[in-house]
Every structure is written in C-alpha cells, then in structure tokens.
Amino acid sequence: MKNNEKNKQLLAITVLWFRRDFRLTNNPAFNIASSQAGRVLPIYIENSDPNMIWRPGGASRWWCHHSLQSLSDKLKERGMNLKYFRGDPGKLIPAIMRESGADTICWNRLYEPNELMLEEKIEEQLTEISVHKFDSQLLFTPGTVLNQQQQPYRVFTPFWRKARVKLDVEGVDLSVNKRRKKINGYNKKLKEECRLDELALLDKNNWHIKLNQYWVPGENAALKIARRFKRHHISGYEIQRDIPSVHGTSKLSAHLHFGEITASQLIYSLLMQSWPSSAAASVERFITELGWREFSQHTLWHFPFTTNRAMNERFINFWPKKPKQKLLKAWQTGNTGVPIIDAGMRELWQTGWMHNRVRMIVASFLTKNLGIHWLHGARWFWNTLVDADLASNTLGWQWVAGCGVDAAPYYRIFNPYTQVSKFDKELKYIKSWLPEYNETDFTPIVDVKKSRDAALELYKIKNGRR
Numbered sequence: 001m002k003n004n005e006k007n008k009q010l011l012a013i014t015v016l017w018f019r020r021d022f023r024l025t026n027n028p029a030f031n032i033a034s035s036q037a038g039r040v041l042p043i044y045i046e047n048s049d050p051n052m053i054w055r056p057g058g059a060s061r062w063w064c065h066h067s068l069q070s071l072s073d074k075l076k077e078r079g080m081n082l083k084y085f086r087g088d089p090g091k092l093i094p095a096i097m098r099e100s101g102a103d104t105i106c107w108n109r110l111y112e113p114n115e116l117m118l119e120e121k122i123e124e125q126l127t128e129i130s131v132h133k134f135d136s137q138l139l140f141t142p143g144t145v146l147n148q149q150q151q152p153y154r155v156f157t158p159f160w161r162k163a164r165v166k167l168d169v170e171g172v173d174l175s176v177n178k179r180r181k182k183i184n185g186y187n188k189k190l191k192e193e194c195r196l197d198e199l200a201l202l203d204k205n206n207w208h209i210k211l212n213q214y215w216v217p218g219e220n221a222a223l224k225i226a227r228r229f230k231r232h233h234i235s236g237y238e239i240q241r242d243i244p245s246v247h248g249t250s251k252l253s254a255h256l257h258f259g260e261i262t263a264s265q266l267i268y269s270l271l272m273q274s275w276p277s278s279a280a281a282s283v284e285r286f287i288t289e290l291g292w293r294e295f296s297q298h299t300l301w302h303f304p305f306t307t308n309r310a311m312n313e314r315f316i317n318f319w320p321k322k323p324k325q326k327l328l329k330a331w332q333t334g335n336t337g338v339p340i341i342d343a344g345m346r347e348l349w350q351t352g353w354m355h356n357r358v359r360m361i362v363a364s365f366l367t368k369n370l371g372i373h374w375l376h377g378a379r380w381f382w383n384t385l386v387d388a389d390l391a392s393n394t395l396g397w398q399w400v401a402g403c404g405v406d407a408a409p410y411y412r413i414f415n416p417y418t419q420v421s422k423f424d425k426e427l428k429y430i431k432s433w434l435p436e437y438n439e440t441d442f443t444p445i446v447d448v449k450k451s452r453d454a455a456l457e458l459y460k461i462k463n464g465r466r
C-alpha cells in the first residue's frame, strides 16, 4: 500500500452512534468501528424533540444517565471519549459528520416507529458516507419470522415455535475486539457537544436518588446479575417466577432495554452448558420469556399504531375517554384499599420496577374493575418503570386489557384476592410494601365483585351493539 493511501486510512474517522446499545460485548457496531484503521468518534444524542409522543419517562431517563456514565468510563479505558449531544439526531448526525470529516458511521438498529423514521431521515442525507447498520438488539430482525402465508403472527405460541427452531446462538460473537485494547479516539471538541449532565436526563428535584438503592445501571452490573441469576436462581425459575415476594426472576429487563446485555448473550450462556433434567424446564421457560420480548418488538414493528390504539378494533372506543380522576389517582399512588394493588403500585413508585405477576393484577384492576382506559395505565408505567419499553409495555397492557395480540379474553378478570391466595399466601409481598397492613383497615374504593360484574355487563352491551 502506498504511503499516502496508508496515511489517509490512519486519518479516517468513523462515527460510532450509540443508541440503546450501551455495551462493548456482542456489539457489532462497536466491533466494526474499532477495527477500522483510523480514529473512532463515539457519540450519543439525546433526542429533544418536544413533539415526541413517547418521550422516555423520569425513571428510564435516570437509568439512561447512569448507563451512559458507565459506558463512557469503559470507552475511556480504551482511549475513546464518548461525546454527548442534545437535539434532533436527524440534523445533528450530518452536522457531526461534516464537522469531524468522518466518512463512515456505524450503529445498531432500533425498531420503534420513531427510531425507524429517524434512521431513514439520517440515511437519506448521508449519501457520500459509508453506513454500517447492524441487527443486534433482538434475536431476529423484525419481519423475518412470518407464518406460512408470509404474514405476521398474532399469537405467541406459533411465533415462538417457529423462532425457537431457527434460533442459532452458536455464532454469537462475545468478543470485545480484543485485538485492539486501545483504540485511537477522536478527541477534538465539536461545536454542539455538551456534558452528560447537560442532557438533562436527571430531574432537578432529585426524587430519583432512591433508585440508587435498588439498581446499578451499566454493562458490568448486567453481566454480574446474569452470572448470579444463572448460578443461584434459574433452576427454580419455572416455579419461583410467579411469587412476587422472592427473588425468582432475573431483574434484567432494564439492562436488556438499554442494550447493556443482549438476549443472544443470555441464551448462548445458558445453552452452552448442560443442565440437570430438574433445571431444564426452568431454563427453557426463561428463554421463552425472552421470546415474549422478541414477540412484542416484532408485533410493534408490524403494527406501529398499537402504541396508542387497540389492536382489536372492537376496543377502540370501549373505555370512556376521560378517566375518573379520583380512581386513577388512587391506583397510581397505591391507595385503592386492595392490598395487592397498593403493594404493587408502591413497589413501582419506590423502586421503578414491579413483579410481572403483580403488573398483570394491577393492570387488570385498572382496566376492568376501575373501568379506566389501558393507555392511562401504560402512560403511568411508562413514566415510572426503569425498564419502560414501548414494545413490551404496549403488548403487556393490551394483553391484560384483552384488546391486543394473543390477548387474554376481556372477560378473564384477575381477582386480586384469589391471586393473593395463590401467589402471596403468607402476605409476605403485601407486608413488605404495606408495613401498615392490617386487614380490617383496608376498604376497597370499589366493590371488587360488583365492579367485575359491571365490567362484564359493559362488554356484553358493547359487543351486543355491534
């Protein structure tokens, strides 16, 4: 190679756009960017579009802030400075490419409707640039798991049956570009760059300090939790996963949402080991739950309108447009007088997370017993969950409300008292979140039986009218 050609390569700049893929392991965009000969310019852009409908809520932004800090530290160890920007990525990326003189950009794809539009807008403007995009956030690229008629699946079981057979994790690349420990970083200051705290991810009133007690965002923590879960908890997952008072699930949802670890990594590490027959069903069950995550993302990709509208059109005008504020407030603050509901809503408020079984119970109570539109619940979860995820949240709410893909039938209404007798018999979970619990002092804001009957009656009337 001629000298000036070699020099040109060494001076070349590759932009590495981090989105929600805050990890170095199993990150193809990072691996490709860091194997280029020249310098690497890692960037993160906080989208400040005021019209964004599902702008991440406070708990999720708290996680994002700390996860970025952790990513930045890891990049620094390898010689790179993560640069932060706030604004419209559609305008900022072309500007960053021009100002830095970069001729290559790498990123891992996201599949939510606004992210897909954004990618399209950016690519249209990068005609002279070499763009490398990767599908690493999911097990399969949305649109590639279809039924015999080449249509999307609307039921989980056949979707997963098809996907599970195709699942081949042997090729998972767990390397962290070990060939180059130090990477040549681009260190000049750029016009629009700002500091991490200027992204304004943390609310000023510091309510989020409490979350530090429960979570450590970042790739190192994700890997540690995954290892611990595999060692101590997975063999009992099948049974323990439904008991909210025990540590029976992985609590990896926010780590997965922010791409600090991938589903492929988790599955790879499980399947590369042989398990005793007593644990095999639990391992498979955990993999199936990751399948639900996959299903929710594929469903959102096929049906982007479902973030705001029921999948089943029978339910589009089913719930009143305006909720009864008093009831909604009581539900949000954990003051419904129904112990399992109040315990769940307080766990959510305190920790930014809620056990899956309890998510189903509180969602059923809101949409059926209180007769409030699922979107009000989805928005509350969106603002309060550290793992708030547009695809999983939409699917979860529509599933419980009875109006989504593979939904529980509307008339299957969770009885919050029966649920306690099955999953929190000794009231350990309730008492841990409601220390003041005393059976006689709890008067529900609605009569659970009557409100259930009213919900069923409404269903009959609405369906009868069609």
Ligand SMILES: Cc1cc2nc3c(=O)[nH]c(=O)nc-3n(C[C@H](O)[C@H](O)[C@H](O)COP(=O)(O)OP(=O)(O)OC[C@H]3O[C@@H](n4cnc5c(N)ncnc54)[C@H](O)[C@@H]3O)c2cc1C
Binding pocket: 241, 249, 250, 251, 252, 253, 254, 256, 257, 289, 290, 291, 292, 293, 294, 296, 354, 355, 356, 357, 359, 360, 363, 381, 385, 387, 388, 389, 390, 392, 393, 394, 396, 397, 400
């Ligand atoms: C009304 C409602 C709203 C929900 N909102 C969200 C949300 O915003 N973000 C979110 O990540 N999950 C959501 N879920 C799904 C589920 O409750 C959480 O993923 C789970 O509780 C996270 O805990 P974990 O990591 O310990 O799960 P584990 O049991 O350890 O499962 C491992 C992983 O599988 C995935 N997973 C498990 N169950 C589901 C499911 N039912 N749907 C989709 N993925 C699943 C998650 O990524 C999870 O981290 C919602 C469920 C309901 C009923």
